[in-house]
């Protein structure tokens with residue numbers, strides 16, 4: 478198994494380098510594509526490195542897991558999906574797609590994750606043949622999700638009230654989660670909004686806000702409309718479940734936290750161990766030279 482920590486640090490370093498080069502409308506889509514490509518290559522390497530490894534049975538055309546789920550995406554993933562749709566659909570189809578996303582965002586505004594599962598609500602990115610229409614730019618969350626048994630996925634989709642563990646490759650999930658975390662750290666260091674949101678609400682903002690990709694890359698927080706109360710409650714519940722699994726008593730100030738880094742910190746504190754320095758909050762990104770410094774240098778040269 479590859480080191481998740483190394484994956485986090487490598488991806489963070491890539492994001493920092495990219496952001497030092499400049500920020501424009503292509504920044505978010507570029508980062509999202511790099512994340513998916515990196516995760517996919519690392520997964521292949523990991524699978525090739527062990528002969529006894531059982532492999533998941535997932536296929537592009539299998540989609541039980543795309544029904545009744547709530548997918549979390551990063552902002553850069555919402556931006557690349559919006560870009561993909563804009564470049565592959567006709568003007569009329571694109572406008573219909575935008576309308577469909579806006580309606581679905583309204584319909585699901587207060588829909589709890591369990592009700593989503595009960596209604597088997599299909600992801601709006603599924604095409605008529607049952608494949609993901611944005612497979613080449615799908616979210617890391619989808620790329621990490623997997624199963625050794627497609628019939629277990631089908632059964633769970635059709636019996637949402639009966640919990641059943643789906644056997645899956647934890648290494649695949651860990652690789653894509655580590656890439657996600659690396660990207661988050663790189664963005665946080667540069668002061669760019671690194672939050673994640675539910676897919677449909679984030680996509681709506683990415684499709685409707687003028688120049689969303691460029692404004693986000695320049696540091697604007699324009700995705701507040703995607704931050705829905707129901708998603709926060711779901712994430713808080715998942716966070717509390719996770720902390721119970723690890724047997725950690727959360728301090729009161731973390732009662733509403735959804736940040737896995739907070740859980741790491743609480744775990745380390747509960748065990749009386751310092752947090753590994755590599756997982757401490759990322760240091761702020763330092764540009765080689767700021768635009769103002771360059772301007773001052775140019776002026777000084779002219780004076781000479």
Ligand code: SF4
Nearest residue numbers: 535539541542624630
């Ligand atoms: S997770 Fe399950 S439903 Fe999804 S692609 Fe894999 S086997 Fe199919």
Ligand code: SF4
Nearest residue numbers: 543600602603609619
């Ligand atoms: S984005 Fe694609 S892979 Fe992910 S849930 Fe939607 S259809 Fe499935």
